[in-house]
Amino acid sequence: MIGRRRTGRCRRSGTTGWTAGGRRESRVVDRVVGGDRGSFTAELAAGLPALLLLLLTGLTAVNAVSTRASCLHAAREAALAAARGADGSADGLRAAPPGAEVSVSIDGDRAQATVRAPVRALGGRLPRITVVATAVAAVEPGATEGSR
Template identity: 70%
Template sequence: MAAGLPALMLLLVAGLTAVDAVGVRVACADAAREAALAAARGEPGTVAGSRYAPGGAEVSVTVAGDRVTATVRAPVRALGARLPRLVVSGKAVAAVEPGAPGPVP
């Protein structure tokens, strides 16, 4: 019984970290979607994505022809100070809207 307690704690930490990573990944996907849509409308996509991105995230927007691609990457801190950080990302693509002044990254 005493030997199983550390293994149980390790599984608990791994499970909580996985749940946190999924939440951050969803937030990254939402922020990427907002950034791509804003850039496709001619608004600054990086600014729009940063509003919805989780803390410490990097937002990048690229324009290629008639498509806008936004990528948001954010670190996920594992429960425990000595464990390495995980990095999750979300990506979204949007078509440039007709009549828009032009995509803005």
Template identity: 55%
Template sequence: MIGRRRPGRDRGSFTAEFAAGLPALILLLLAGLTAVVAVTAKGQCVDAAREGALAGSRGEPAAVAAGRVAPAGADVEVDEGEETVTAVVRARVSLLGAHLPVITVTGRAVAAREPALVDGGVS
């Protein structure tokens, strides 16, 4: 004969399991949110670098154009060569809060100068 379970022997086990699993669930949620923020910042950096490189290729101020699109607090570097303009935008993203380490996302774009600017306007 198999013994029957007494009612109430498992009382409180769900609460204990929930209390043990809740911190892991919150940590997973914060990690997911951080990943979304990092991917969004990466997209903004790429867009800003592209905008800066294109503006520089047309003879406009590249850093100003990139700064308009870049995330807040991003660093913009522009390297203007003879035939190309390279823009690099870097932004820092906090991991799981303000007091933990940060990751840096980078966007980089290169654009060829307009022919009129390379040749000095001679066609």
């Protein structure tokens, strides 16, 4: 190969193997080193945004589940307080996550409390998710009509 240059670096390495007759054979193989340089960087650059989106989605889901558990706790507190004749909305707001709305209604012998809370998706420009939890409690016989 006179007058031509190879692209990439060349390294000679010896390989050994067995022939069909059971003898050891040694060959010299030319390998081009560095032919795929930078491929890891390109793959990382292509895959990193997808990995980041997956991470943000997972963290938002964990945040939503945690907020829903808090809303359910607040709804139970509000329903029990309303069933006992106290102000269920105030008790629900004390236990609710920040920014939550608590609504309590009494229908016959049941007190129902609903808590709605916004969950901010991780990433400032994404829309908010609203989490809702509802709890029902039986009105106690000793609860007075005037306190409801």
